[in-house]
Amino acid sequence: MTTTAAGPRPQAAGPSSGPALFHPTVARLTYRGLLGRRRALLLLALPMLLLIIVVAVRALAGQDDGTTADLLRSFALAAMVPLVGVIAGTGAIGPEIDDGAIVYLLAKPIRRSTIILTKLVVAIAVTAAFCAVPTLIAGLILNGNGQRLAVAFAVAAAVASVAYAAIFLMLGVITRHAVVVGLVYALVWEGVVGNLVPGARTLSVQQWALAVAQKVSENSTVTSDVSLPTSVVLLVVATCAATWFAVRKLSTLKLAGEE
Template sequence: MSTVAYITVRGLFGRRRALLLLPLPLLVIGLALICRSVGVDADQWGQAVVQGLGLAVALPVISLIVGTGVLGSEVDDGTIVHILTKPLPRRDIIIAKLLVAAGVSAVTSAVPLFIAGVLADSVKFGLALSAAAAVGALAYSALFLLLSLVTRRPVLLGLVYILIWEGLLGRWVSGTRVLSIEQYVITIADKLAPTSMLAGKVSVPVAVVMALIFAIGGTLFAINRLGSFSVAGETS
């Protein structure tokens, strides 16, 4: 499993796709620094930068780029056959890919959110955002990894989930929030360090349980889906 993880990391950072991970974190940090340096009150920019940009855009988009990249490209170009011919359980392959995706997404998202949280409020708030981002990265990564195995357009479907389900319906249709990873992250961060900048729309138990369901359920379905691939890389 460690070999698969190493190959995944090397492949991920050896592609131009890795460069796409930089703009959003830099934008979050840059906006926070600018607002803080010019003396704008955190109540006026904190929610827009931390929640509107960091949690609602940077975290899911970074997770989408990484989550669909750790396995999706191998499915598309047929090199998945080299992995499937190895004497490795499908479970180990998926878990290795998921850990890499979640780890990279968590670090890339948590660092700018921590900095923005410290600039907006306190170290405690920054740590709360980082912890919540790690939970969100795991749930998003499991979902997007699964999408890369069930469709040839995982990025498109991922964007539909982020922009339409979470971005549009999640803000106006209350029933959809139960299936919104963004809402779980906001609720967890707000519970760890309550501020006026965050307002979770689901309860803490729902946020924790549903995040686990996304993470575990997505992983199990991905393992099952990979198990349906033949050595030729086709689905049976």
């Protein structure tokens, strides 16, 4: 630390050192921030609601493949996964930027790409854990994995978690209103436009994930407007592009004293 008349000021970080892709300390701090009491309750709310709904549906309607596919598609994949992704993706870095705590992390000799990649891994893990696992359990409750529906939608939820985590982490870096923007994207684009406007479905993470579910499932009710090869390419491109842009944006943040 150097001291001036204005008080202590973080020194600019020296040459980057340490792990190139994953930093355990950054990961631990990010997990702690994401799984704090308030945010953990938010993360649990939608999975718990999904399980309550599927128990009620199973009790009232019995086992039915069509009902299972419709419910897992319309609630789990179209609503729960993107909303949990908003909480985990923006929460992995947004609060640190908002309250200025990111300055102390950036002052350390850690590559900024390492910071983003580590936080992305944590955001993906949290999103997948709170989405893919409940989706699998919901599918098993509804029809016992008949026609591989439970596994298919669980895999789709995990795949979608990767893209959503990257997209919402990027939003957390580029705007202080990441949660609002993320909610608009999740509810309007993925929830409405991506379902109702044929041309927009090609650019919907939900449709890309559905293509994966369609491949895994043996049920003809699981369909996607995007082919599997195209979906895989778009998932990879969206994830990599969002991650690259987040790294680039974080790299433009300057500490006091940096030239």
